[in-house]
Amino acid sequence: MTRKVRRFSGGVYDLGLHVVWCSKYRRPVIAGPVAERLEQLIRSKADERGWEIITVEVMPDHVHLFVKHDPKASASYVANQFKGYTSRVLREEFPHLKSRLPTLWSSSYLAASAGAVSADTVQRYIDTQWERPWKKKEEDA
Template identity: 65%
Template sequence: MRTFPGAAYDLGYHVVWCPKYRRPVLGGRVQTRLEELIHAEAGEHGGEIVALETMPDLVHLFVKPHPENSPSYVAGQFKGFTSRHLRAEFPHLRSQLPTLWSRSYFVATVGAVSAETVQRSIETQDERAPKGSGRA
């Protein structure tokens, strides 16, 4: 659990994205630099990388971001930052692909409490309310 003034949070996002046309261009020095850039971007925005797996044609990232950052913002920041730097540092990526990343991505929230637990907590709220709390 992390905190900042006025809030405590434990958010996690599983983000997956791939190069345009699913081309296997993320090997060798590109892969090493991509991982460095992802860690740098997370640190810049107060996020924590829990797990990272890069393959020649796919990136899997489990990140715990600041709660002000939406899932779409987090995905966009990682994709934009890494694309800008990788295309500048590795000219062959500019010549092989019109853009480095596909426009699509997958993101799912990951938390310490399962969806079933949250649903059960909401559904049984009346049963747990203190007597005389005014709840019907």
């Protein structure tokens, strides 16, 4: 995947988030037409917010989502936008989801930042700032 940096008035950003959430009690209720509709809803919510879906995988009892989002959206906001919207619409469209579960999604989720470089690379870059060639030239002057 090539890196695509986005711009806004205050700077540039490239924020990726891996979000995972599960159905209540991990019940395998996300299958067939429900799974297809869930993926459509996830994509429409991302379009509405201006976020980019890199990949989405809908499993019978959980969802994996890799999304690029704007810097003003926190990880919890991103996760809750997808969970709240999809729960409301799916439970309206598929009545069996109301009868089998008190809520569609578990209250918890995983949100992990994902970038183009590893944490070790960033740490090494920061730790070696004073070793840059232009820094050594300034010290010699």
